[in-house]
Amino acid sequence: MSLLARLSPLRDAHRALxxxxxxxxxxxxxRVLSATEAIVQGRRTILLGTNNYLGLTFDPSCIEHGIAxxxxxxxxxxxxxxxxxxxxxxxxxxxxxxxxxxxxxxxVFSTGYQANLGVISTLVGPGDHLVLDTDSHASIYDGSLLGxxxxxxxxxxxxxxxxxxxxxxxxxxxxxxxxxEGIYSMLGDTAPLRExxxxxxxxGAYLLVDEAHSLGxxxxxxxxxxxxxxxxxxxxxIVGTFSKSLGSVGGFCVSDHxxxxxxxxACRPYMFTASLPPSVIATTVQALRRIEEAPELRAxxxxxxxxxxxxxxxxxxxxxxEPNPIVAVKLPSSETAVAFWNALLQNGVYLNLALPPAxxxxxxxxRASVSAAHSAEQIAHVVRVFSKIGHEMxxxxxxxxxxxxxxxxx
Amino acid sequence: xxxxxxxxxxxxxxxxxxxxxxxxxTADMHISRDLGLDSLAAMDLLMSLEDRxxxxxxxxxxxxxxxIGDLAALIDNTRAGAxxx
Ligand SMILES: Cc1ncc(COP(=O)(O)O)c(C=O)c1O
Numbered sequence: 445m446s447l448l449a450r451l452s453p454l455r456d457a458h459r460a461l462x463x464x465x466x467x468x469x470x471x472x473x474x475r476v477l478s479a480t481e482a483i484v485q486g487r488r489t490i491l492l493g494t495n496n497y498l499g500l501t502f503d504p505s506c507i508e509h510g511i512a513x514x515x516x517x518x519x520x521x522x523x524x525x526x527x528x529x530x531x532x533x534x535x536x537x538x539x540x541x542x543x544x545x546x547x548x549x550x551x552v553f554s555t556g557y558q559a560n561l562g563v564i565s566t567l568v569g570p571g572d573h574l575v576l577d578t579d580s581h582a583s584i585y586d587g588s589l590l591g592x593x594x595x596x597x598x599x600x601x602x603x604x605x606x607x608x609x610x611x612x613x614x615x616x617x618x619x620x621x622x623x624x625e626g627i628y629s630m631l632g633d634t635a636p637l638r639e640x641x642x643x644x645x646x647x648g649a650y651l652l653v654d655e656a657h658s659l660g661x662x663x664x665x666x667x668x669x670x671x672x673x674x675x676x677x678x679x680x681x682i683v684g685t686f687s688k689s690l691g692s693v694g695g696f697c698v699s700d701h702x703x704x705x706x707x708x709x710a711c712r713p714y715m716f717t718a719s720l721p722p723s724v725i726a727t728t729v730q731a732l733r734r735i736e737e738a739p740e741l742r743a744x745x746x747x748x749x750x751x752x753x754x755x756x757x758x759x760x761x762x763x764x765x766e767p768n769p770i771v772a773v774k775l776p777s778s779e780t781a782v783a784f785w786n787a788l789l790q791n792g793v794y795l796n797l798a799l800p801p802a803x804x805x806x807x808x809x810x811r812a813s814v815s816a817a818h819s820a821e822q823i824a825h826v827v828r829v830f831s832k833i834g835h836e837m838x839x840x841x842x843x844x845x846x847x848x849x850x851x852x853x854x
Numbered sequence: 855x856x857x858x859x860x861x862x863x864x865x866x867x868x869x870x871x872x873x874x875x876x877x878x879x880t881a882d883m884h885i886s887r888d889l890g891l892d893s894l895a896a897m898d899l900l901m902s903l904e905d906r907x908x909x910x911x912x913x914x915x916x917x918x919x920x921x922i923g924d925l926a927a928l929i930d931n932t933r934a935g936a937x938x939x
Contacts, residue, residue, distance in 0.1 A: 573912075578901070594912035597901055612910040801894045 461799075464779075465786035468797040478502055479691075479817040484794060490822050492812045493795035497661050497769050498741045499817025500691035500734055506727045513726035520721045526708065527715075533725035540732055541696050545667055545682060549704040552696050552725075554717050556656055556685025557583040559695030562713035563652070563683055564623060565591035571618040575609060575649070577601065579630065579804050584623055584654065590712075593621070600628075600804060603639035610647040620649035626658030626669035630804055630811065632770030634658070637673040644678065652681040660689030660735045661769055666742055686724075690731040694720050745769055745816040748823055752814050755827035760840040772798075773810040773830075780837065781808035787833045793826055861933075862926035864906060869899075869922070881923035900925075909933055 461468070466485075473482040479499035480491050500506055513533065521531060534552055541550040553559040564587025568574055572593040576584060579600040588595045596613065599605040610620065622644055624635040637653070644651045655668035663671030666689075670679040680701060686694035697707075708714060720728075734741070746769075753767035764772035775781040778799045785797040788810070795813075800806035814823070834840040866879045873879070873889060885891050891899060896916060903925070904911055909932045919925050 578898075588913070594914055596910055596912060597897060599901075609904075609910065612904075612908070616910075801892055 461778075461782060464782055466789055468782070468785060471789075471794065480815055480819075480822060482794070484789065487790075487792050489789070489792045489794050490818075490826060491794055492814070492818075492826060494815070495657070495688040495813045496691060496815050496817070497657075497689040497745055497813065498691070498731075498735070499815045500689070500731045502817075503691070503731065503734060505734065506691065506730045509730040510723040510727040514721075514723040517722035519723075521719045523718055524715060525719045528719075530719065531722055531725070533722050533729070534719060537725050537729050537732075538696075540729055541698055544732055544736070545698045546676070547682075547698040548700045550696055550698045551704070551707055551711075551714065552694060552720065553714055554694060554720055556683070556687055556695035557586075558713040558717065559683050559685065559697055560584050560654060561587045561590055562711040563681065563697045563707070564588060564621075565713070566707055566711040567650070567652070567681065568593035568619055568621045573613055573616070573618055573620045575606065575620060575622045577624050577628075577635070579625075579628055580623060581625065581629060581654065581656070584625075593618075601633065601636060603636055603643050606640060607643045607646070610643065610649065614647065620647060621652060622649050623652045623654065626653055626655040626662060627768050627770060628804075629657055629770060630798055630802075630809060631764035631772045632657075632768040633765050634662070634669055634672075634768065637669055637675055637679075641673075641675045641678040650680045651678060652683060653679050655682055655684045656688060657768075657770060659684045661742065661745065666735045666739070686728045686731070689735065690728050692724050692728045692731065694724060694728060741816040745814065748816065748818050748820075749814045751820065751823045752812060752826065755823065756830055759827060759831040759834060761830065761834065769814045771812040771814065773812070775808045775810065775839070778808045780839065781810060784833060784837060784839075785810060787837070788829065791829045791833065793829050861903075861907065861929040862923070865903065865922055865926055865929075868902070868906070879922060881921065881926065883922045884920055885922065885925065886920075903929060907933060 471484060473484055475483040479496050479502045482489055482491055517531065525534060538550040538552055542548065553562060560583035564584060568591060570592045574588050574593045574595045576588060576595065576597050577600055578597045596609050598609045624640060627634055641651065653670055658668040660666045662669050665671060670676045670682060681697055681699045683697045686692045749769045750767050752771050753763060756771065756773060757763055762774045775784060781797060781799065788795065796811040798809040798811050800808065803809055862881060869879045870877055876889060883889060885896055897913060900911055900916060907929055911928060911932050915928055919928055
C-alpha cells in the first residue's frame with residue numbers, strides 16, 4: 445500500500461461532503477471586521493462559531509498591551525523556556541493565573557492542546573489509571589496516548605458509570621486520575637461536577653477539570669464550572685486555554701499539588717516547544733484582568749446565550765440540553781446539516797459543522813458559540829435566518845406549532 | 855446479570871445483531887477491515903464488552919487487537935487474570 449493510501453476512505457468522505465457547497469474545513473475570512481463580523485466570500489457575515497465568548501479579541505486595552513509588548517520585546521521568544529529561558533512575562537502570567545484561581549502553582553503552555561497533552565501524559569505513569577469521559581476532547585485522548593497509564597472510559601456525564609468503572613479497577617492499585625470538562629464543546633452541556641466529586645472522594649482518586657469553554661463564562665468570578673458548582677477544593681488540577689474567552693492563544697494548568705513544579709522538567713509538551721511570544725502573554729494578562737474587572741461581560745454573554753437558545757427552541761429546533769454559550773442544533777442527518785450550514789453561510793451566518801463520528805451519539809450538529817460582543821439584534825437576526833432556512837428545508841412545523849422536530853437525533 | 859462464559863460466542867452474537875449483513879461473524883474477521891469499525895466504534899465496542907463481562911480492559915490493549923479472535927482472547931485473559939487475583 446502506498447503512503448497515505450490508508451486515508452483514502454477519509455479523502456473520499458471529504459470529497460462527498462464538499463461536493464454540495466463550500467468546504468466547512470477551509471472557510472476563509474478575507475477580512476475580520478470585529479469580534480462578531482467578518483467578510484466571507486465577499487459577504488458581511490455574523491461570526492457565531494469562534495468561541496470568542498467575551499469578545500476580547502478586539503478589546504482596546506488588550507490590543508494596546510499587545511502592541512507595547514511587541515514593540516518592546518520583539519516578535520517571538522525563538523525557543524523553549526527550559527532550553528532558552530523565560531521572559532518576565534511568562535512568570536508574571538503564571539502568578540496572575542495562580543492568583544486568579546487561588547492556587548499555589550500555575551504553568552503556561554503554548555496551546556490548550558499542549559496543556560492537556562502535557563499534563564495528562566505526565567501526572568500519571570505506568571501502573572496508574574486515567575479515567576476519561578467518552579466525549580472528551582481530542583487533546584485529552586491524545587494526552588492519554590502519549591502517557592503510560594492505563595486508560596478507561598466512562599459513559600458521558602454519568603457519575604454512576606464512573607463509579608462502576610472505578611470499582612472494577614479498585615483492586616489494581618496505582619493512582620487514579622479522572623478527567624472531565626467544564627462545558628463540553630459539542631453539545632454545550634456541563635459535567636455533573638458535584639456528583640463526580642462525591643465519586644472521586646469515595647475512590648480516593650484525583651480530579652482534573654478542563655475549563656476550556658467555561659473559564660470566564662461560568663462562576664460568580666468566572667473561574668469556571670468548579671466555582672459555579674462550589675467544589676473548587678475538590679478539583680486537584682484545572683486546565684484551560686487562552687484561545688477562547690481570553691481571545692489569544694496558549695494553555696495552562698493550575699494546582700495546589702506540592703510537587704507540581706516538577707512538571708517543568710518532566711513534561712515533554714512543555715519542554716520541547718517554543719514558548720509564547722511576549723505580545724500574546726501581554727494580551728492574555730490584560731484579558732484576565734478584563735474578566736476580573738468586567739463581570740458585566742459575563743452577564744451579557746449569559747443573556748445572549750439564553751436569547752439564542754430560547755429563540756431557536758421556540759422556532760422548533762432540537763437543541764443541546766442546557767442554555768450555555770455553546771448552542772448545539774441537532775439535525776436529522778449529515779446531509780441536512782451540510783446543506784443547512786451552507787445555506788447559513790450564504791445568508792451571512794458562520795458557525796461550526798460537527799459530523800459523525802466526531803459527535804456524541806453520532807448526531808449531526810450545527811454548533812454555535814455566542815459572544816458577549818453580539819448585539820441583541822445580531823442574535824435576533826440569526827434566529828430569523830435559522831427559522832427561514834428551517835422552513836425552506838421542511839425541517840420545521842408551521843410557525844406557532846409547539847411540536848418539536850421529530851427524530852432529530854436519529 | 856449472569857455472565858456469559860464464552861467471550862467469543864458473546865462477541866459474535868453482539869456483532870451479529872449489529873451487523874446482520876455481515877453474518878456469519880467469525881473469529882478471523884478483521885475488526886476494521888471486515889466490519890468497518892473505526893477507532894471510536896472499536897472503543898465503544900470494548901466498553902460494552904467490559905459491561906457484559908464486568909471487567910476492566912484498558913484502551914491501551916486495543917492497538918494489538920486486529921481480529922474478533924484477538925478481542926475474545928483479550929477478554930478471556932483479562933477474566934482469567936481477575937480470578938487469579
Ligand atoms: C475541551 C477543550 N480542551 C482543549 C482545547 C484545546 O485548546 P486550544 O485550541 O487552545 O489548543 C479545546 C479547544 O480546541 C477544547 O475544546
